[in-house]
Amino acid sequence: MNKIKNAIMIGATVLFTACGGGEKTVETETIKIGGLAPLTGSLAIYGVTTTNGANLAVDEINKNGGILGKKVEYITLDTKGDSTEAVMAYNKLIDKGASAIIGEITSKPSLAVAEIAAQDNIPMITPTGTQVDITEAGPSIFRVCFTNPYQGKVLAILAKERLNAKTAAIMINNSSDYSDGIAKAFIEQADISGIKIIAKEGYADGDKDFRAQLTKIAAEQPDVLLVPEYYEQASLIATQAREVGVKAIFIGSDGWDGIAKTLDSTSYNAIENSYFTNHFSMQDTSSKIQNFLKSYRDTYKEDPSAFSALGYDAIYMVKKAVENAGTTDKDAIVNALKNIEYDGITGYLTFDEHNNPVKAVTILKITNGEYVFDSKLK
Structure with a gap:
């Protein structure tokens, strides 16, 4: 559990009226991505391993210049695998200025959050929620795993x-x-x-x-x-x-x-x-997967699970979408995700009309x- 890093909030977006008239935007110092996962309770084994994969991706991204030249904060909140807790955590992340949400991990809390995130048009990617109706909540909801x-x-x-x-x-x-x-x-x-x-x-x-x-x-x-x-x-x-x-x-x-x-x-x-x-095989000899395995093992002293790989891919998908959009505007990120072509640890994917991945099993x-x-x- 001590491998999980809860980032410290830095900066805020402030709108103010300049003396000469008009609004100016003071850009945030970081790009905030919210994470929802069961970090305690009976489902913690799934939440922790997914979060480890996501944190590994964030560390790599920040070491390589961040996204749009800004550092990434990955703010993970514990949902205990409960739908009510997940919705409360989602609201906290939005209040903290998260531009996108990674999670939830299991299907029921994923669906509960998806229904609200869809109303807010917040880009949400569940790495591992396989229940088919999660992405049917609305056009801003995506998944990395197959259904x-x-x-x-x-x-x-x-x-x-x-x-x-x-x-x-x-x-x-x-x-x-x-x-x-x-x-x-x-x-x-x-x-x-x-x-x-x-x-x-x-x-x-x-x-x-x-x-x-x-x-x-x-x-x-x-x-x-x-x-x-x-x-x-x-x-x-x-x-x-x-x-x-x-x-x-x-x-x-x-x-x-x-x-x-x-x-x-x-x-x-x-x-x-x-x-x-x-979702992937550790026996895959591609340099991409072998580098992921080495980095994960070096960091966490154990093999990654498929959940780890899906969490890792979810972060990189947000990165690619934000870079393709050129902004952290939520509508632009959603549109970029819809048109994404992503080749990750868990395979090459595009999204179908329901925002489910089209990829091999x-x-x-x-x-x-x-x-x-x-x-x-x-």
């Missing part, structure tokens, strides 16, 4: 084209829009691709025992088992699935990033040869607890 339906569709394409699956089963978190959105899109694409869904079981957020549902799935002997879930519960489902005799290949969503960390190395066999969607395969690059699908 839940998009990765659900890609997972079905993976099952058919890469794994030759004819049948599939699904474990759905009935308490999660994230899980449900991915599962629905998977089912739609599976039907198009000719994959038969032979079992679908549900559970609630916080459940720890999935053996009853998994025993039913084991009896159906599916080729693949989709688990659209975050890695804490996904690791429990995977290990229990093997215990009750599920032989299927596991396929998971981007929430699986980090699943190996939850398991002892003696349990890696439970997730061996599983596949999941992600990285597929990773788990081998001996390592995430090995498999392919890119679109």
Whole structure:
């Protein structure tokens, strides 16, 4: 947590009337970007790693002359992953003069903030909020990550084209829009691709025992088992699935990033040869990604997550938009973002008509607890 740097406010924009008449603008000494993230609470692991990536980008930008010749202040406020806290934090950041907002991290608080930011026409980029209706809040709302339906569709394409699956089963978190959105899109694409869904079981957020549902799935002997879930519960489902005799290949969503960390190395066999969607691969040999990895490891003494890379890209996207606009005027930034072409750590992207990124999805395969690059699908 001590890696997170909350910037100190410097300067302010002041309008005054000169003696000779007319208004003059005293430019701010810095360009302020606001950050919204859960830095404490159960979701802090996601907020901290995203913020670390964003701070790394800010440090690099400032070392290289800033944006439009000005230093960048990245002011991050803790939302605790709560929608009400996120809205309060958003209002504080706007009061502090933020020209753009990075965040929120998870989908529900992202949507809560997006609805207000859209009314204010404040440029907002969620690095990691995958719920599809976030960007539907208004034209000033963007995202770096792909949406839940998009990765659900890609997972079905993976099952058919890469794994030759004819049948599939699904474990759905009935308490999660994230899980449900991915599962629905998977089912739609599976039907198009000719994959038969032979079992679908549900559970609630916080459940720890999935053996009853998994025993039913084991009896159906599916080729693949989709688990659209975050890695804490996904690791429990995977290990229990093997215990009750599920032989299927596991396929998971981007929430699986980090699943190996939850398991002892003696349990890696439970997730061996599983596949999941992600936003980049640390095995990518491009100099851009390898430089990012080195810089992140040097700074934080650990590997970056996909959330780190998305936070990093979000900052650089704001930089490019402001530079293309030539100003920190919010309307100009929004217009620049709409027309952006950005090649970052998580891929080359443009935005579609709903401000969702058009880009390839990285597929990773788990081998001996390592995430090995498999392919890119679109």
